[in-house]
Amino acid sequence: MSVHIEEQWAAVDMELLRGRLAERASAFKRCVVVGIGAGGRAALLFGRLLAAEQILVWAPSGGVPSIGFTETATAAYGTREFDRPGQTVHICTASDTEAADMALLRTCWPKEGEVRVDHCDLPYPLLPMALRETGRMVLAIRSAVNGKPGEKQRDLGQSWRTAFRHKIDLDLAASGTVPGGAFRLAGQFQNLGPRPLDLDALNAERILMGARIRPPEAEQPHERRFQFTGSSLPAGEAMPFHIVVDRDWAMEGTTISIALVCERSFWFDNYGFPRADLHLSDEHRNHRLVA
Structure with a gap:
């Protein structure tokens, strides 16, 4: 009803x-x-x-x-x-x-x-x-x-959790500062479950890759999203993602946490699912990417 x-x-x-x-x-x-x-x-x-x-x-x-x-x-x-x-x-x-x-x-x-x-x-x-x-x-x-x-x-x-097992890895070699000063954080999302992951269903549920970005002394984190592309992710395979952090937030000491998020509802890592963290340093920021 x-x-x-x-x-x-x-x-x-x-x-x-x-x-x-x-x-x-x-x-x-x-x-x-x-x-x-x-x-x-x-x-x-x-x-x-x-x-x-x-x-x-x-x-x-x-x-x-x-x-x-x-x-x-x-x-x-x-x-x-x-x-x-x-x-x-x-x-x-x-x-x-x-x-x-x-x-x-x-x-x-x-x-x-x-x-x-x-x-x-x-x-x-x-x-x-x-x-x-x-x-x-x-x-x-x-x-x-x-x-x-x-x-x-x-x-x-x-x-x-068995069906939805996944892993998030950061790819620092493909991460760095882009022209304009923003920081592009790259990574891979891997399906560790026993069956293909229905990406169309995840997008329909508004389940995305999300970043919580906390600069030093910030009271509340900023957030960014990355929507999955394609219709399915086979078991064992990985797909790349990237999230761009605004220049004003991309400073030494900023913490960037990557996890799945159900839009307007909850973050998966709060319920025991994986999260990947990066503590941004000048070394990361000085790695400059070509547009």
């Missing part, structure tokens, strides 16, 4: 809401509701109104809930008048949302003995991406649709 529907319908009278949802679900033999983050919160609530056979959610307290899902509204959805026989819930908590997820579950799902709780070893920001990249989301939904319990998600983080 889309966020648009979630926001549009969350303030509607309960009986009217149930009728509208039932109309949408009536054409299907079975009803399974799935959601991640704020979508998981919606799945818990709307799944009850739809009398869904299975409700599958990941980290339902993560993300920003719809404006209509106040604590009062959430509690109203959780009353026993909406209980339906045979409903089951499979909830998978993220490593940083477990307590909040369970508190939300107790509020909007008052049943006992019909809830399967699973735990994942990833924090919420990484969860949607890991589920997609490993194919676990598709498998879990397929199991739910077939009326079977999905596989445990406890090792999701390990599976994703």
